[in-house]
Amino acid sequence: MYRVLCAYLKQQYSSLTAYKSAFCMTLVNVFIRIYAYAMLWMTLYKQNASLFGNIDLNQMLLYSIFSISLSQAFTWWDGPHIYVEENIKNGRIICDLLKPMELKTQLFLRTLSSTVVNLCIFTIPSFLISTCFFKLELNVNIIGALITFVLGFLLLFSMNYILSLICFLSLDLEGYLYIFHALIAFCSGQVVPLWFYPDFLLGIINWLPFKYVFYEPLLLFIRNGNLCQTVCFQVIWIFILSLIGRFMWKCVSKKIVVQGG
């Protein structure tokens, strides 16, 4: 497995850096987003700092900057579900299905490699440069964050895998993607931290898995979360979604359609 992972890492690195200008523009885009959000939070803090309760500006900026940098590693808008959708549409999914490795394992290794490569070339450099630029104090819980970010990645992958399997039946994900991306953007705390949300909305979000991808790990990162509780919920959700994925694959594998002659 280690050899396959290394080969996937090499392949993902080559793919992500194949077009030099596109690679540079992605990096520029990350910095623009970081700068825009940082300026927004700084302005809001100047207007009314009491809105943020016990979260100070330094923590708020760390949350926001790392959220943007991390989303570039997780690339939740372009995960394995998009790869499967494209390959189902052009019929190339047959090449993946013909390999002596489960489709889920192939997708997992591919996504893991892409996340690791993105982490090294986008997330870590953009986060470190931005913290220097905004002169932020790096008062963060590295260990707790690391554990929950890894579990957050597994949770996101489990959701994406279910979407991939839906695509085998629907052959197109467009409508599903609008809903899924909206849920990730607004219920995971990736764009706006959940403490700004009204209680009735938080009541719903607490019953969904999305906040365990970004919000809870980011809270731990800025030394505000509960490690045990977060890890427990993440593991439970990963288990539930994996069971759903396994059941769906059993149904889907007998109904596979490969388009094109």
Next chain:
Amino acid sequence: MENIIEIMNVRKIYRTYQKKSGLKNIIKNIIYPDFKDFIAVDDMSFFIRKGDIVGYIGPNGAGKSTTIKMLTGILMPNSGMIKVFGKDPLEYRKENSKHIGVVFGQKSQLWWDIPAIESLELLKGIYKVPDCDFKDRVEKYADMLQVKEFLNLPVRQMSLGQRMKCDLIAALIHDPSILFLDEPTIGLDVATKDRLREFILELNRTKKVTVFLTTHDMQDVEKLCNRVILINHGRMLYDGDLESVKEKYIRYRNLKVVFNKTYSIDELKFLKDFQDLRIQNLDDKTMLIQYNYKLYSVTDIVSCLLKNTEVADFSIKDLEIEDVIKEVC
């Protein structure tokens, strides 16, 4: 010799959605969608022995690719039995895939943006090929197919022929016992086609690789296959050697003639002595003459044409798969 592939009374039905056009049908299409069953493969039975090179031929939509997808365990047949290496390919897909290689002429398994060698290295990991075997195979196959200098090129910068050769190496990297080739020579030039055919023959000769080939190119069948299975509308029409199918069913050959001036079919009345002759106008100065080669030779017709008309050029057209099928039907 042992049977490596067996299929018995296999049937595959696709359910297709029939969308009705028009404004009034927009809601109807959603509430009462209309589905139609399409039989892609019907009552198909055959077996293939180890070391065979079988041409599985038929017109577009005959069910060739569907059969390959069922044999490789991707699609589940609606009824019938399929055994590959004595096992159900659907149930044992993962296990069987270690022993089969597949090349789809229109679907590459190489990654578009990265050099072919990196795709091959990834396959090496997935198929757990030992380093020394991998090195030997890549070197040997790249040498035979003359693609050594292209392996470090991103696939997007390769020509179709170079990509197809690399795809063939990718399909063989784990040393499979069966090679499924789905239209491998589509869109290739004559020289590349020849090289691929020589390579496949060499592979069959030295490693006893069983080849299951679908194609529209009669030259592929003639140069490679020791057996042909002819299908149309999902049903088998013929199973045997190519010479027998020609002997049994094919009576005609096509002679394409280009004249210096325009002739009508009536003006070629002097050919009426040749029985069983069909003449067709292709354009102002070109005609297609289908003649029964069992009754007379092409030289008889050509000499008669040269005597009575102004012939600029003529050629004997290759037999098309569609012609063979037309005759068999």
